[in-house]
Amino acid sequence: VIYPPHSKLTDKEKTNICYLSFPDSNSGCLGDTQFCFRFRQSPGRKVSLCCFLDQLDRDLPVYLKKDPAYYYGYVYFRQVRDKSLKRGYFQKSLVLISKLPYVHLFRTMLKQIAPEYFEKSEAFLEAVCSDVDHWPPPVPGKILHLPIMGIIMKLRIPTYRDKPGTMPVVQNMHQADAQISMTLPTIHEVDLFRCFCPVFFHIQMLWELVLLGEPLVVMAPSPSESSETVLALVSCISPLKYCSDFRPYFTIHDSEFKEYTTRTQAPPSVILGVTNPFFAKTLQHWPHIIRIGDIKLPGEVPKQVKVKKLKNLKTLDSKPGVYTSYKPYLNKDEEIVKQLQKGVQQKRPTEAQSVILRRYFLELTESFIIPLERYVASLMPLQKCISPWKSPPQLRQFSQDDFMKTLEKAGPQLTSGLKGDWIGLYRHFLKSPNFDGWFRSRQKEMIQKLEALHLEALCNENLVFWSQKHTEVETVDLVLKLKNKLLQAGREHLPVKTDTLKKLETHINDIILALPDDLQDILLKTGTT
Numbered sequence: 001v002i003y004p005p006h007s008k009l010t011d012k013e014k015t016n017i018c019y020l021s022f023p024d025s026n027s028g029c030l031g032d033t034q035f036c037f038r039f040r041q042s043p044g045r046k047v048s049l050c051c052f053l054d055q056l057d058r059d060l061p062v063y064l065k066k067d068p069a070y071y072y073g074y075v076y077f078r079q080v081r082d083k084s085l086k087r088g089y090f091q092k093s094l095v096l097i098s099k100l101p102y103v104h105l106f107r108t109m110l111k112q113i114a115p116e117y118f119e120k121s122e123a124f125l126e127a128v129c130s131d132v133d134h135w136p137p138p139v140p141g142k143i144l145h146l147p148i149m150g151i152i153m154k155l156r157i158p159t160y161r162d163k164p165g166t167m168p169v170v171q172n173m174h175q176a177d178a179q180i181s182m183t184l185p186t187i188h189e190v191d192l193f194r195c196f197c198p199v200f201f202h203i204q205m206l207w208e209l210v211l212l213g214e215p216l217v218v219m220a221p222s223p224s225e226s227s228e229t230v231l232a233l234v235s236c237i238s239p240l241k242y243c244s245d246f247r248p249y250f251t252i253h254d255s256e257f258k259e260y261t262t263r264t265q266a267p268p269s270v271i272l273g274v275t276n277p278f279f280a281k282t283l284q285h286w287p288h289i290i291r292i293g294d295i296k297l298p299g300e301v302p303k304q305v306k307v308k309k310l311k312n313l314k315t316l317d318s319k320p321g322v323y324t325s326y327k328p329y330l331n332k333d334e335e336i337v338k339q340l341q342k343g344v345q346q347k348r349p350t351e352a353q354s355v356i357l358r359r360y361f362l363e364l365t366e367s368f369i370i371p372l373e374r375y376v377a378s379l380m381p382l383q384k385c386i387s388p389w390k391s392p393p394q395l396r397q398f399s400q401d402d403f404m405k406t407l408e409k410a411g412p413q414l415t416s417g418l419k420g421d422w423i424g425l426y427r428h429f430l431k432s433p434n435f436d437g438w439f440r441s442r443q444k445e446m447i448q449k450l451e452a453l454h455l456e457a458l459c460n461e462n463l464v465f466w467s468q469k470h471t472e473v474e475t476v477d478l479v480l481k482l483k484n485k486l487l488q489a490g491r492e493h494l495p496v497k498t499d500t501l502k503k504l505e506t507h508i509n510d511i512i513l514a515l516p517d518d519l520q521d522i523l524l525k526t527g528t529t
Contacts (some may be wrong), residue, residue: 104188128149150180156187213243215286223249287326
């Protein structure tokens with residue numbers, strides 16, 4: 001069953017969704033299980049929603065922007081004994097498909113609707129869709145009230161302006177509210193501490209592997225543990241965006257199975273979450289494997305688990321741990337380990353442990369990225385080089401050698417006390433997909449900034465006076481160029497003040513009105529669409 005019924009999915013997408021919506025048979029998930037997966041959108045399909053979401057995307061932090069090529073599937077699976085059925089079990093999944101990576105929001109929503117759906121069947125889904133139709137647009141920074149089957153979910157979508165690591169508090173509603181309400185403290189975060197508990201002593205090494213876009217596979221007993229761990233890994237380099245592919249839950253039926261498990265080339269830069277024992281054999285040539293048992297919060301201090309050699313990983317029965325021959329570039333930070341161990345001894349709530357861990361990863365990532373930000377900002381031409389009568393100047397080229405020279409005085413040592421081979425880590429990072437994605441987005445921002453400054457420079461000129469001193473042909477050429485600039489500003493959402501655009505429109509109209517009537521008619525009709 002698909003709701004709304006007019007939703008269009010290709011056969012390949014349907015097949016992928018069907019296989020990914022159920023745990024592998026070996027998982028033995030009795031009762032209710034929630035997990036999520038991610039799958040490739042079939043090429044060539046148009047999504048009407050995209051243009052609308054693109055406008056909202058601009059204000060999101062990079063790690064929450066949608067990926068045009070992928071969908072997320074959020075699953076609520078129920079398996080209970082039922083003698084009246086032929087197989088002896090009731091097995092059903094309710095799956096929510098979305099472009100948005102709002103894991104916690106959709107997980108909470110499914111928790112509200114899936115149990116009732118299993119009791120009430122299809123008509124109930126129609127009522128749910130009707131509720132969702134009344135949701136306001138997902139505008140970043142606004143407090144949103146989302147009704148769902150008699151409950152109101154209250155939440156706020158982060159914006160890129162939020163200070164990383166801070167979460168503006170969404171106040172609880174007054175008791176006077178007629179409807180039951182629930183406030184979501186986050187829309188996308190997973191319980192970091194719970195996810196990293198089984199590999200507690202290796203968090204820093206895992207941060208390096210994710211930062212460098214190394215191929216990683218998480219072998220877990222169930223899809224909920226595999227998906228949570230993969231999402232925790234991807235989020236540990238926030239506010240950097242993880243730019244490679246990641247699959248919170250991956251099966252042997254996946255359309256990319258052959259592409260990702262082939263031995264004819266090196267493993268790709270992806271993070272896979274798997275539960276099928278078959279993968280222990282298929283992926284044993286992968287360089288980094290995280291094996292986790294059942295995720296339980298430790299009652300006592302976790303024991304030190306050594307990094308194991310890959311050759312020791314033969315089956316999925318192998319002991320939990322990290323199997324790799326990778327040597328971390330940075331020295332181990334004993335402080336964070338002690339802090340979290342102390343938390344376990346003092347029975348500190350897991351939410352508080354996750355906050356400590358998230359802050360640790362954030363400070364580590366920021367210490368690493370600030371020198372790069374500083375160097376890239378220096379590639380921007382000076383404002384005095386921007387002339388209204390010439391094209392905007394080019395950005396200077398990124399030079400690895402020049403960047404490395406800046407590290408001596410303005411490197412990560414300014415913000416981090418961690419010792420180790422930072423230079424080696426940077427060299428490796430500059431070859432990674434995460435650097436490529438980060439640099440492209442910075443480059444795009446800076447080029448747009450140059451275009452915006454160029455527009456402002458044009459607005460400050462007396463363009464009518466200029467046109468009076470030039471030929472009609474040159475004046476017409478200027479008008480067409482200015483109209484193009486206006487269209488570009490709207491199309492690419494250049495960071496220009498509305499006043500500047502209005503001023504430019506006035507300039508264009510003034511120039512046109514000073515021209516002969518026949519030219520006026522032509523120019524007033526040109527380039528306005």
